[in-house]
Amino acid sequence: MKKFKKILIANRGEIALRVIRSAKELGIKTVAVFSDADRLALHTKMADEAVYIGESPSKASYLDGNRIIKVAKDLNVDAIHPGYGFLSENASFSKSVTEAGIVFIGPSPSAIEIMGSKLAAKDAVKKYNIPLIPGTDKAISDVDKAMELAVEIGYPILIKASAGGGGKGMRIVEKSEDFKEQIERAMSEANSAFGDSSVFIEKYITSPKHIEFQIMGDQHGNIVHLFERECSIQRRHQKVIEEAPSAVLSPELREKMGKCAVDVARACNYYGAGTVEFILDQNHDFFFLEMNTRLQVEHPVTEMITNIDLVKEQINVAQGGNLSFTQEDLSIRGHAVEVRVYAEDPTNNFLPDIGQLATYERPQGIGVRVDDGFEEGMEIPIFYDPMIAKLITYGHDRQEAIQRMIRAIDEYNITGIKTTLEFCSFVLKHDEFVSGRFDTKFVERFFKPEYLNSDEATEEAKIASILVHQLLESDSGQNSQASEVGKTLKISNWKKRLN
Known part of the structure; x- marks a missing residue:
């Protein structure tokens, strides 16, 4: 097995710092790349070398694969780690890196290509009998035919861009008279965002949970899962709070979903770190959603409950090594919660609030981890994702992890811009x-938005919570897996609030 001496991180911000730290612990030198906006960024200071690659817009810098490969070759880099976002799921870039004689720290180009298309992914996993949401199995171009298929599937239906992500090219359609307008909009948005207007339709699950499984495979056919993450707290179809493990999965359901996640990876001969995403309905039936062929933003919660450095394992696998653990070696230890600290205004529809970090003081203490890429006085660039940091807490159980997160949020002092911290605190304290x-x-x-301006939610919010709970409650005992501690807190909280 050839050991890497130097790797280039084709990314920025907190994920670049995250990779640099693990590489340093392995004795591997690192190369950072940066744009105009990131000349003073922390990842350029922490890396052994830093190279300017272009102007601030990502197309002129972090998405310029040819420029990045040239830098890697000029500096005799052994491998490139793409982080997440940017070029991390670009099969063409992965192939070009390999053809340049450099190792891509990620899966094969073919695996990226297959799982990058939701339709190709569905086709690939069929032989493993993976549960799929009822819907079309090929791209739609004939709108009239699509309308007929929507009737067969049954409303409500979901239109999704085949090459999509992040909620782009996605439309929920409740009734047939809205279908034509919505599918045309979805196709147009998909074409603008991904250069591919193909869409497909599937049955819309009205009240789903978003559960994903971390998988890891090597180049010798070994694949394992590292349990699940609960990712259902979202705004604009993008995650804001994640936790591991889920509060609602029984050991039996966890084992079943984990096996399916491993089979999804086998369907494309996967190696490296990846995530298999499922939706879980009210009856605890689950369906394959998609596979992300990269390290996820929320990977730290998995690291906390397994005590495994996923970046180090990515590097190990990319060097040709066997996985350093088996499925039997893995177990869930405690509970972890992550909140994404965005430079956004929750009181204004979560719109970005770019500016300078006038004050920036991180929380501390046992069980608290902050993955970030900023310091006090730095500017949040307008050109990239507005995430400032990931705040992660760990506890021996879910209650402790949540209470520790509430404490850490209170300690996190950020001024100069609006952030999602107060919103996250609101969620963590909510009975649901x-x-x-x-x-x-x-x-x-x-x-x-007005709920953030008071210590207690309004009476309207209390009543809404009770009513929604009653509407969603079923005879199947769907909430039986929620923690007893959570139930006790809920009951006592309602008694206090409604008396």
Whole structure:
């Protein structure tokens, strides 16, 4: 097995710092790349070498694969780590890196290509009998034919861009008279965002949980899962709070979903770190959603409950090594929660609030981890994702992890810009979250901007929570897996608030 001496990180911000730290612990030198906006960024200071690659817009810098490969060759780099976003799931870039004689720290180009298309991914996993949401199995170009298929599937239906992500090219259609307008909009948006207007349609699951499984494979056919992450707290179809493990999965369901996640990876001969995403309905039936062929933003919660450095394992696998653990070696230890600290204004529809970090003081203490890329006085660039940091807490159980997160949020002092910290605190204290009942509709059902301006939610919010819970409650005992501690807190909280 050839050991890397130097790797280039084709990314910026907190993920670049994250990779640099693990590389340093392995004795590997690092190369950072940066744009105009990132000349003074922390990742350029922490790396052994830093190279300017272009102007601030990502197309002129972090998405310029040819420029990045040239830098890597000029500096005799052994491998390139793409982080997440940017070029991390670009099969063409991965192939070009390999053809240049450099190792791509990630899966094969073919695996990226297959799983990068939701339709190709569905086709690939069929032989493993992976549960799929009812819907079309090929791209749609004939709108009239699509309307007929929508009727067969049954409304409500979901239109999704085949090459999409992040909620782009996605439309929920409740009734047939809205279908034509919505599919045309979805196709147009998909073409603008991904250069591919193909879409497909599937049955819309009205109250789903978003559960994903971390998988890791090597180049010798070994694949394992490192348990699940609960990612249902979202705004604009993008995650804001994640935790591991989920409060609602039984050991039996966890084992079943984990096996499916491993089979999805086998379907494309996967190696490296990846994530298999599922939706879980009210009856605890699950369906394959997609696979992300990279390291996820929320990977730290998995690291906390498994005590495994996923970046080090990525590097090990890319060097040709065997996985350093087996499925039997893995177990869940405690509980972890992550909140994404965005430079956004929750009181103004979560719009970006770019500016200078006038004050920036991180929380500290046992069980608290901050992955960030900023310091006090730095500017949040307008050109990139507005995430400032990831705040992660760990506890021996879910209650402790949540309470530790609430404390850490209180200690996190950021001024000069609006952030999502207060919103995250609101969620963590809400009865729906504490009980584990929440789903991807939490923000829509339970959050209003004015709730952040008071210590207690308004009476309207209390009543809404009770009513929604009663509507969603079923005879199947769907909430039986929620923690007893959560139930006790919920009951006592309601008694206090409504008396």
